[in-house]
Amino acid sequence: MNAYLTSLIGITRRESLRFLSQKGRFFSALVRPLLWLVIFAAGFRAALGLSIEPPYQTYITYEIYIVPGLCGMIQLFNGMQSSFSLVYDREMGSMRLLLTSPLPRWWLLFSKLLAGTVISIIQVYVFLAIAALFDIRFSLAGYVAAFPALLLSGLMLGAFGLLISSRIKQLENFAGVMNFVIFPMFFLSTALYPLWKMAEASPLLRDLCAYSPLTHAVELIRFALYTQFNPDAFVWLVALTALFMAGAVAGYDPERSAILRRAG
């Protein structure tokens, strides 16, 4: 078998085995969006009226609105978790093992990224299955159409995590990332509120939301779940994935990177 494919499969297998052995991680990855769905959304539905806008063709309840956003949230957290584990790997030395492989570094990083994305997609489908138990269901075609959207959004958010991991010097700095990256990104997106609702509060907030990477991920997923394609979100996601990945590869480049020098 081709060495590239072999390494990709090997890295994916390792990430999956690690994920399965960390039961707490799987559990919290599911409980977090379910809390939002079952408690937050139930309380919030009375406070927030939603108008009809694409891809919806009728009035929807708030629970239905936030499901794509929660899928994005799962992938956002998973991307950050992978990034966290990369920084941990670097401190623990496993990163050095990966980087002594004779395969090109960009390929090794891409394999890591794809492996993390596959894991995030599994989490999303398990979440969607549980949501279906609460009567939040989509058509079978919607579930199928969501797959490529989830793949792209997972790659973008994973690449974002990779980029962050290449710039973070110490594990301790990760708490800062949670506060200053993950939460603002989540709240400043269409995951919880539509753009027009944001505009009512503040035009500036609306604009920040409209350009947030997570917004494009959530909108691509939202449209896909209704078997519709959102070209704007797609173009944004492809561009952002390429940009973040290029930044991450540069960050891990032995000729340019300053970050790995600490390890000496």
Place this chain on the structure above:
Amino acid sequence: MTSQDRTGLEVDRLTHRYGSKTALDGVSFSVEQGTFCALLGPNGAGKSTLFALLTRLFVPREGTIRVAGVSLQENPRAALAMIGVVFQQPTLDLDLSVVQNMKYFAALHGLSGREADKRIGESLSRLGMAERANEKVRSLNGGHRRRMEIARSLVHRPRILLLDEPTVGLDAASRQSITEHVHGLARDDGLTVLWATHLVDEVGDSDQLVVLHQGKIRADATSGEIRNGQPLAQAFARLTNDCEAAA
């Protein structure tokens, strides 16, 4: 066998700086194929920097590294394919089994299926670890974990083996057993070994010994020649103290 085939590792005028601090200063030495070479130096001598450059964790600005005749700078992938590494820090997934750890590493080197299984089996047997193949790494003691890492570093059949203080934190019996195993790899299998340490008792008289101190090579000969009838610890102390006195 041509002369190039006899070449194990060649390091030529290697210099590396962290900002204004010089960690390695014109380091040159070579190790012939099948030789066990101990790289002895006190903490902070520059051993880890040298290892980071040898494993291409970062790229040297000055000087060259050749692995079995292949330049690490010009052809990094071919050179890395011939290097096996055991890092000072453990690099194992504790919750995976020995075999799962080995398979992951084999995949990173493009090995899979029956060929990978065969080589993993051979490497584990070589280090006396075959019966532990399916145990979780977490359940292994420190000595066995280290042996597993050495077995893992052999899976892709490297020409040279780099070990960065591999016995740190192990008890005396494990230390001796691992030192003997690796000497055997050089003697019986023709592997070129570079073994970084700060412990003199891991070096045999017939081993090549390179003494590194404050980023410079202070001695390069067989250990027997360097100690010249004295205990090695004394010779080593003299070499490193002389430098400090001169500095």
